Structure formats: C-alpha cells, structure tokens
Amino acid sequence: MRIVIVGSGVSGLSCATLLLRAGHEVVVVTADPVERTTSALAAAVWFPTAAGPADAVARWGATTYDALVAEAAAGVPGVVMRESLTLLREHPEPDAPLPNWAAAVGDVRPARPDELPPAYPAGLRYAVPLVEMPRYLPHLRASVARAGGTFVVRRLERLDDVLDVAPDLVVNAAGLAAGALVGDDTVFPVRGQIVRVANPGLDLSVRDEHHPDGRAYVHPRTTDCILGGTLDAGVWDTDPDPAETEAILARCADIVPALAGAEALESLVGLRPGRPAIRVERDDTLLPVPVVHDYGHGGSGITVGWGCARDVLDLVAAVD
Numbered sequence: 254m255r256i257v258i259v260g261s262g263v264s265g266l267s268c269a270t271l272l273l274r275a276g277h278e279v280v281v282v283t284a285d286p287v288e289r290t291t292s293a294l295a296a297a298v299w300f301p302t303a304a305g306p307a308d309a310v311a312r313w314g315a316t317t318y319d320a321l322v323a324e325a326a327a328g329v330p331g332v333v334m335r336e337s338l339t340l341l342r343e344h345p346e347p348d349a350p351l352p353n354w355a356a357a358v359g360d361v362r363p364a365r366p367d368e369l370p371p372a373y374p375a376g377l378r379y380a381v382p383l384v385e386m387p388r389y390l391p392h393l394r395a396s397v398a399r400a401g402g403t404f405v406v407r408r409l410e411r412l413d414d415v416l417d418v419a420p421d422l423v424v425n426a427a428g429l430a431a432g433a434l435v436g437d438d439t440v441f442p443v444r445g446q447i448v449r450v451a452n453p454g455l456d457l458s459v460r461d462e463h464h465p466d467g468r469a470y471v472h473p474r475t476t477d478c479i480l481g482g483t484l485d486a487g488v489w490d491t492d493p494d495p496a497e498t499e500a501i502l503a504r505c506a507d508i509v510p511a512l513a514g515a516e517a518l519e520s521l522v523g524l525r526p527g528r529p530a531i532r533v534e535r536d537d538t539l540l541p542v543p544v545v546h547d548y549g550h551g552g553s554g555i556t557v558g559w560g561c562a563r564d565v566l567d568l569v570a571a572v573d
C-alpha cells in the first residue's frame with residue numbers, strides 16, 4: 254500500500270520503519286523537521302510516565318524495552334543502557350510488590366546504603382535504555398530515507414489535506430496536534446520544563462518521583478545531563494520559567510549532590526501529547542481510506558514507541 258504517515262516524531266518514524274520493512278510505500282508528512290519535534294527534546298529514558306491505560310502501556314513498554322536493548326547492543330546511534338536509581342522516601346514494606354514497570358526491566362534490586370544520597374533510606378537499582386534523541390531521531394530519519402521512505406514538510410490544516418498525496422491508508426502520528434486534526438478533544442498538553450547542564454562525570458540516572466518540591470530526575474548523556482522536571486497537565490506555555498529552572502537545579506542537587514552549584518546551559522520546555530488513553534486503532538469514519546491512529550503517548554512516547562508501532566503494523570496488515 255501507499256501509506257502516508259502524518260508526523261516525524263518518534264511515533265511516526267517508528268511506524269515508517271516497520272511499514273517500510275513490511276514492503277509498503279511510505280510518505281511522511283511533517284509540519285516540523287525532526288529536530289523541532291517534541292520527541293527531539295525528550296530526556297529520553299525508558300520509564301512509563303503519564304500515559305495509560307496501564308495494561309497496554311505495560312505491554313507496549315515491554316516490547317519497546319526489548320527493542321531498545323537490542324538497538325543499544327547493535328550500537329544504534331544515541332541508544333545506551335543506563336544504570337539507574339529510583340529513590341524512595343520510605344523503606345518499602347517487606348512484601349511490597351515492585352512497581353509495574355519492573356516486569357519489563359527484569360533485574361531490579363534494592364539499592365545498597367552506600368549507593369544512596371544523604372537523607373534517602375531506600376531505592377531501587379536497575380538498568381534501562383536511555384536515548385539521546387538529537388542523535389537517534391536523525392538516525393531513524395536517515396534509515397527511513399535509505400529504505401525508500403520520502404518526506405514532505407507541510408503543516409496540514411485538516412487531515413483530508415493528505416488526500417492530495419493519494420494514499421491507500423493514513424497513519425495519524427501527529428502528537429499533540431493529532432487530536433485537533435481528527436476532532437478528538439480529549440488530547441491535552443502536559444508541559445515539561447527541563448534544564449541542560451554540563452556532565453561533571455556522571456553515569457547513573459537518578460530520580461525521585463516524590464520530592465516535596467516536585468519531580469526530580471537527572472539523566473546523564475554523553476556531554477551533558479538532562480535535569481527535570483515538571484509535568485503540568487493543561488498548560489500550553491512554552492516559555493521556560495527562570496524560577497522553575499532554579500527549583501529544578503536545587504532539587505536535582507538534593508538527589509545528586511555532585512550537581513550542587515551546576516549552571517544551566519539551557520532551559521527547555523516541551524508539551525507532551527496527553528490523552529486519558531493512548532490511541533492505537535483503526536478508524537474508517539474520517540477519510541475515504543482507512544486511518545490508523547498512533548497518538549496520545551503523554552510522557553512515554555519513547556517508552557512505548559516500538560510497541561505501538563508494531564500494533565499499527567498489525568492493524569495495517571488486517572486491512573483488506
């Protein structure tokens with residue numbers, strides 16, 4: 254089939270990769286170059302955040318975890334396995350179950366006291382994929398182009414504008430804009446502010462989801478660290494807030510004392526594509542050709558990207 258994919262973030266490019274492998278002709282229509290998508294800005298660590306429903310996210314997340322582990326092993330640009338520490342503010346009950354995400358990760362163990370920063374009684378250690386999006390997305394884009402996919406930079410006013418390209422099927426992977434394109438008013442922004450600092454030699458990702466001043470995470474990359482962050486549902490403002498930058502620097506220094514006094518290289522804001530439930534489904538009501546949706550990934554687009562794209566592939570395969 255001749256398939257038009259709307260969107261060249263992680264969702265659109267993952268779908269493009271799999272659909273090309275399955276032998277389809279693919280045209281990616283995108284309003285923005287990959288470098289200016291929300292995906293390009295993401296931290297971007299495998300870790301389910303602000304996305305549902307839980308059972309589907311767990312399934313998509315497990316598939317994506319395995320795919321990213323394989324990419325890291327194969328040396329795909331930007332994908333590494335990152336040792337990680339989730340800090341806990343209280344000792345868990347002796348029989349407390351591990352968090353949902355632990356099933357996909359497999360090897361999750363209690364942190365030793367010498368692995369914890371001051372004032373934290375407990376934590377969990379594990380390794381997850383971390384994706385340096387400024388390297389990974391251009392790699393995905395180039396792989397799609399090498400496999401014969403073509404790109405059109407164009408902002409669609411309405412979904413049926415794609416009919417000019419004469420598709421047999423359309424994949425709607427337009428992120429936060431996906432809902433407006435198809436009249437779905439359940440899509441909302443989840444504003445995230447992050448801060449980039451120089452990497453002082455860190456190689457451990459650390460997070461405290463329950464810091465009293467807000468979420469705190471530190472994700473070391475090759476030359477910098479991403480410090481976060483905020484998760485503000487319904488907020489459209491994309492200007493970084495200087496007071497929030499200072500607050501992020503302060504709480505990240507609580508969880509990684511080596512960052513005390515670190516200076517912000519840059520503060521960035523992205524709007525995550527929120528939705529009560531990620532939408533991966535076929536829709537025959539919108540256009541004369543089938544539409545397959547893949548949007549609403551919230552704070553988990555990298556965490557579930559390959560899993561959702563495989564379901565898109567199955568939905569496309571089921572089209573007569």
Ligand SMILES: Cc1cc2nc3c(=O)[nH]c(=O)nc-3n(C[C@H](O)[C@H](O)[C@H](O)COP(=O)(O)OP(=O)(O)OC[C@H]3O[C@@H](n4cnc5c(N)ncnc54)[C@H](O)[C@@H]3O)c2cc1C
Nearest residue numbers: 260261262264284285292298409428445523553554555556
């Ligand atoms: C600060 C921050 C940190 C994050 N950290 C993580 C993390 O650690 N792990 C994780 O899994 N996720 C993380 N996320 C979430 C993740 O970035 C998103 O879930 C993901 O990028 C969504 O990808 P997408 O491809 O669906 O959308 P996008 O990347 O937004 O791409 C949408 C595409 O659609 C195109 N488009 C939009 N409108 C139109 C139109 N009208 N016509 C044509 N094209 C259009 C755009 O140009 C773009 O190409 C984070 C997000 C933020 C903001």
